[in-house]
Amino acid sequence: MSPRVTILAFGTRGDVAPIIGLAAGLQGDLGADVSVAAQHPYEQMVTDAGLEFRLLPRDTESDTRASEYGQAMVDGRRMRPTKDALAGMRRDLVGVGEAMAKASADADLVLCEGPVGGLLGWHAAQACGVRSAALMLQPAYPTGDFAPPALGTRSFGRFGNRTAWRLGAAGERVFAPLVDDLRASLGLPDQSRSSVQKRKREWIQLCGFSESVVARPRDWPESVHITGYWWPDDDSEYQPPAELASFLEDGPPPVYVGLGSTALSDGSEISDMVRAALRAAGRRGLVNRGWANLDGGSDDPDVLTIDDVPHSWLLPRVSAAIHHCGAGTTAATLRAGIPSVALPGIMDQPFWALRLHRLGCAPEPIPRTSATRDNLAAALSALSDDKGAEYRFRARELADHLAREDGVANAVALVERVLAGSA
Missing domain, CATH: 3.40.50.2000 (Glycogen Phosphorylase B;)
Structure with a gap:
């Protein structure tokens, strides 16, 4: 029986396009039944690739333009994150985790892409009683080699960089009420801080970039894998206007x-x-x-x-x-x-x-x-x-x-191991 894989890709076109390349590899090389859960603007991208589309709510572009803080951040204007702004960030994700759980209801494996997938997708998979893994398009595991990409390009030294990663992780507490509500709505028990930290250390991560672009940090655990890039479908037959x-x-x-x-x-x-x-x-x-x-x-x-x-x-x-x-x-x-x-x-x-x-x-x-x-x-x-x-x-x-690299093939082999329980 073919394994059923759901990929949660909440974000922009840049999130969805490489996921489609990976999904096509899972479907073609592993024989998996793959569905991609994303927002409505990307439905045709998914279905044109011969994949099943499942809907996630919200519209990232509209939400950004509707948020004074979000628009200021995108424009590069300095603006303090007020209490109302932080509440708005949580409101923009209300219902997303529940939709992820619905999209994953028949899955044997859930792959959680990006920051939002990493924040909410694990809980959705837990509610469905299936294994999950993270898909990242940028470095997302703490290291002393560099500070978190979202915090800029300055290096603070190995100790300072690790401290920056801890501070960045602390920022996730903004979403703690959202996660608590999600777990309650999915019938999951409260989670302890130690269980969260253990999950973050052990959760399998597949990184869709090349080691020739970002060398693997020597302090990353074996659970984090750099596979190479996941290129979207071949467009050689594209006919331009x-x-x-x-x-x-x-x-x-x-x-x-x-x-x-x-x-x-x-x-x-x-x-x-x-x-x-x-x-x-x-x-x-x-x-x-x-x-x-x-x-x-x-x-x-x-x-x-x-x-x-x-x-x-x-x-x-x-x-x-x-x-x-x-x-x-x-x-x-x-x-x-x-x-x-x-x-x-x-x-x-x-x-x-x-x-x-x-x-x-x-x-x-x-x-x-x-x-x-x-x-x-x-x-x-x-x-x-x-x-x-x-x-x-x-x-x-x-x-x-x-x-000469084949990131999709490398990722498919890892997913096969995750399905088999050997990774």
């Missing part, structure tokens, strides 16, 4: 510009800056609208505004990428072998931006709130001078290395 195909054919490879699922309120200002920087650097550009509602304008034949296009199809056809350094977009640029100009904002974006720079695939990152026409144009120009050849060489070299 005629306008995009024509634009790509009518000149030198353009620069891709995209901020992904970043629900900015000042997208028009960012758009003006990007257009000016492209003109100053003498580069053509493809501007992805995304959640920031970027606009390349209509008066410049060298800039085209596009909607979402599969990264695996588009990025090998461009010369470089200006992006926010979300985990998914960062991985896609590395896979395509193109250099980046990093415009990180919040959460783990500065972490990945610094990785790109240290790997030799990008100039020094430009925090999005510090970006100007001049420093963005200078970074683009740096990709064209003698130093640019080094960025391109290192990007291609790393892409060749990633092409």
